[in-house]
Amino acid sequence: MGYVAVSGGSEAILNTEKLLAYFRLKGKSEPLGVDQIRDQLRLAVDKVMGEGSLYAPTIAALAIKQAEGDSIEASFILRAYRATQPRRYISLAVDTTKMRVIRRISGAFQEIPGGQILGPTRDYTQRLVDFSLLAEDRTQMEQVLRKAGVGTMPERLPDTFPKVVDLLRQEGVLTCLEASEKVCDITRQALTFPIERSAKLQSLARGETGAMMSLAYSCIRGYGDIHPYLGELRVGYVPLYIQRPGRLEPLYVGRILITEAEIIAQYGEGDKTKKPQLTLGYGLCFGHNELKAMSMGILDRSTRSTSPHKAPAEDEEFVLYHIDGIEASGFVYHWKLPHYVTFQSTLDRLRRSQQLKEEADNAQHQAE
Amino acid sequence: MLNIRQSKRNTGYNFAFLDENTKREIRRKTLKAVAIPGYQVPFASPELPIARGWGTGGLQVTMAIIGQEDILKVIDQGCDGGVNAVNIRNLITKTTGVKTTFDTKEATILQTRHRIPEEPMDENQIVVLQVPIPEPLRFVEASMAKAQEMHAEMDYSRMWVFLYEDIVKWGEITIGARYPSLVNHRYLIDPSPIPRWDVPKLNMANTLFLFGAGREKRIYAVPPHTRVEPMEFEDHRFRVEDFTGRACVRCGAIDTYMNEIYDERSGKKIHLCSDSSHCDKVREQKEGRLDVGE
Numbered sequence: 001m002g003y004v005a006v007s008g009g010s011e012a013i014l015n016t017e018k019l020l021a022y023f024r025l026k027g028k029s030e031p032l033g034v035d036q037i038r039d040q041l042r043l044a045v046d047k048v049m050g051e052g053s054l055y056a057p058t059i060a061a062l063a064i065k066q067a068e069g070d071s072i073e074a075s076f077i078l079r080a081y082r083a084t085q086p087r088r089y090i091s092l093a094v095d096t097t098k099m100r101v102i103r104r105i106s107g108a109f110q111e112i113p114g115g116q117i118l119g120p121t122r123d124y125t126q127r128l129v130d131f132s133l134l135a136e137d138r139t140q141m142e143q144v145l146r147k148a149g150v151g152t153m154p155e156r157l158p159d160t161f162p163k164v165v166d167l168l169r170q171e172g173v174l175t176c177l178e179a180s181e182k183v184c185d186i187t188r189q190a191l192t193f194p195i196e197r198s199a200k201l202q203s204l205a206r207g208e209t210g211a212m213m214s215l216a217y218s219c220i221r222g223y224g225d226i227h228p229y230l231g232e233l234r235v236g237y238v239p240l241y242i243q244r245p246g247r248l249e250p251l252y253v254g255r256i257l258i259t260e261a262e263i264i265a266q267y268g269e270g271d272k273t274k275k276p277q278l279t280l281g282y283g284l285c286f287g288h289n290e291l292k293a294m295s296m297g298i299l300d301r302s303t304r305s306t307s308p309h310k311a312p313a314e315d316e317e318f319v320l321y322h323i324d325g326i327e328a329s330g331f332v333y334h335w336k337l338p339h340y341v342t343f344q345s346t347l348d349r350l351r352r353s354q355q356l357k358e359e360a361d362n363a364q365h366q367a368e
Numbered sequence: 369m370l371n372i373r374q375s376k377r378n379t380g381y382n383f384a385f386l387d388e389n390t391k392r393e394i395r396r397k398t399l400k401a402v403a404i405p406g407y408q409v410p411f412a413s414p415e416l417p418i419a420r421g422w423g424t425g426g427l428q429v430t431m432a433i434i435g436q437e438d439i440l441k442v443i444d445q446g447c448d449g450g451v452n453a454v455n456i457r458n459l460i461t462k463t464t465g466v467k468t469t470f471d472t473k474e475a476t477i478l479q480t481r482h483r484i485p486e487e488p489m490d491e492n493q494i495v496v497l498q499v500p501i502p503e504p505l506r507f508v509e510a511s512m513a514k515a516q517e518m519h520a521e522m523d524y525s526r527m528w529v530f531l532y533e534d535i536v537k538w539g540e541i542t543i544g545a546r547y548p549s550l551v552n553h554r555y556l557i558d559p560s561p562i563p564r565w566d567v568p569k570l571n572m573a574n575t576l577f578l579f580g581a582g583r584e585k586r587i588y589a590v591p592p593h594t595r596v597e598p599m600e601f602e603d604h605r606f607r608v609e610d611f612t613g614r615a616c617v618r619c620g621a622i623d624t625y626m627n628e629i630y631d632e633r634s635g636k637k638i639h640l641c642s643d644s645s646h647c648d649k650v651r652e653q654k655e656g657r658l659d660v661g662e
Contacts, residue, residue: 009454076419083414084381188393190410190585193513317511327583330420334500337422337452338445340627341482341642345544345563347628348609356539 046287052078107230208325219313263297394432406555424582426498441475
């Protein structure tokens with residue numbers, strides 16, 4: 001008999017690599033520049049940096065190119081690269097009141113000190129296909145850039161904007177959150193529950209945007225009890241500093257673009273001895289990703305629910321174990337791997353159950 | 369076919385890919401796991417260039433314990449040539465340059481998914497199992513925090529009830545692979561999705577078994593000479609898969625775990641050993657050209 005054990009894996013794997021490259025290039029259009037992806041697909045790059053948990057725009061753009069635009073795959077490539085990088089310093093806590101904002105709005109107040117700044121947003125655009133982009137060329141690009149008016153600074157642009165939530169805190173209507181005593185590092189320690197708040201915020205900050213959106217949506221729609229307001233949403237650049245041993249002055253190491261969302265939610269039961277206050281959910285992520293920052297704010301608040309009957313989005317363990325795109329996609333995909341042995345074992349159990357049922361039916365039939 | 373092979377190490381990364389600090393953490397957690405048989409030790413589990421759920425836990429354990437002198441065997445479903453086994457073997461050899469083998473007896477470290485080889489192994493060998501779900505109580509309790517409490521209190525009552533209800537409903541315990549087993553009379557483990565056929569191989573073995581769950585970030589161990597008892601009732605005993613009347617179409621063995629497949633030509637169902645290197649050995653022995661092994 002000519003039966004052989006399944007093999008030939010090495011050759012098959014090499015062929016898949018060749019085919020991937022072929023399918024990426026077979027249209028024969030101009031090879032895609034990584035700088036083009038970084039500059040013109042900036043929101044995709046930001047999403048990948050957030051979920052890949054590494055602020056590296058060029059490498060993220062390269063990962064997007066390599067993954068043919070699959071954002072989860074690109075985040076995975078970036079995250080795996082991150083895991084090989086040495087960890088030399090921990091930055092000082094970022095003060096987001098020092099943010100150089102490109103966008104800043106509040107949904108809770110009509111007027112906020114410093115004003116509402118719409119910035120680059122599609123919120124009030126009509127989602128019509130823009131056919132003019134079909135033939136965009138360099139001349140048009142230069143024209144658009146000239147006309148945008150960026151670079152002509154307003155007369156008096158404030159350096160910092162007061163935070164809406166700080167005003168509410170001063171007035172005593174919003175709870176002050178206690179600072180974390182200990183800052184965890186979830187890349188060095190597995191999550192365990194009950195979880196430190198710092199570990200929870202880290203997990204949310206690198207969660208998958210779609211998964212977080214879906215859970216946050218379930219909660220605001222009715223599976224849960226959170227009625228959020230958007231206290232403030234900010235997008236802008238913040239400076240990062242590190243403290244080096246033997247130096248007094250913190251060292252400036254660069255700036256990163258972040259999105260920050262402060263979600264104000266209804267007052268909980270909390271401490272009965274104190275006056276009722278509104279509560280805050282906090283969201284912050286790399287790059288410009290408003291959907292993720294807002295979902296994070298909602299989930300930060302919803303997972304602090306004290307309800308005895310928790311909705312999925314209120315269950316801390318449920319939320320944090322299921323929002324990581326790299327873990328979730330890996331495990332869903334793993335069913336593509338061979339499961340011959342376990343399936344054989346399942347068949348063995350099924351046939352035994354079928355046999356027992358048949359025997360029981362026969363016995364009953366004979367008794368009748 | 370079973371001959372030892374060696375390929376050149378790619379020097380772009382540290383030996384065995386992981387940096388030394390990460391390896392040290394994994395080794396510390398592994399020692400703890402060996403010291404408390406069956407207890408799930410949380411570990412950092414950084415991302416690897418292999419997808420989560422595709423053997424990253426086993427890989428990290430292997431990478432942390434492997435040395436230049438080791439001889440590695442990697443199998444998936446019992447087979448050395450499966451695509452995932454090849455992929456994992458390639459990553460380890462690329463970053464270590466260690467020797468590899470298909471021969472179970474030759475290996476010093478054997479990484480596996482879903483099988484323990486048919487041939488008995490000895491005290492100089494370590495088996496590393498890839499684990500998708502480290503928590504045996506997941507059948508009855510989805511929350512890791514609650515399951516941890518149940519382990520602490522050795523409260524396995526809900527699992528017993530689960531098995532009992534299975535018998536009431538189906539006349540039989542329906543768990544195929546991943547059969548919950550008690551280690552050292554103390555901790556219940558998920559022995560990874562090995563078939564029930566392989567569970568008795570863990571009991572009082574000469575070999576150290578290390579279990580790595582990468583996505584779930586847990587390591588646990590069954591040290592040599594440790595009791596491993598599958599959950600069973602006095603009047604309803606644990607049973608392995610039944611291959612009565614079957615023989616491997618390739619080597620003729622009747623005492624191995626087999627996969628049923630449909631023959632392309634005849635459309636008939638046939639059986640084939642899942643442990644491919646053992647199957648090769650039996651076949652070669654029968655043909656009188658055994659050229660490897662002791």
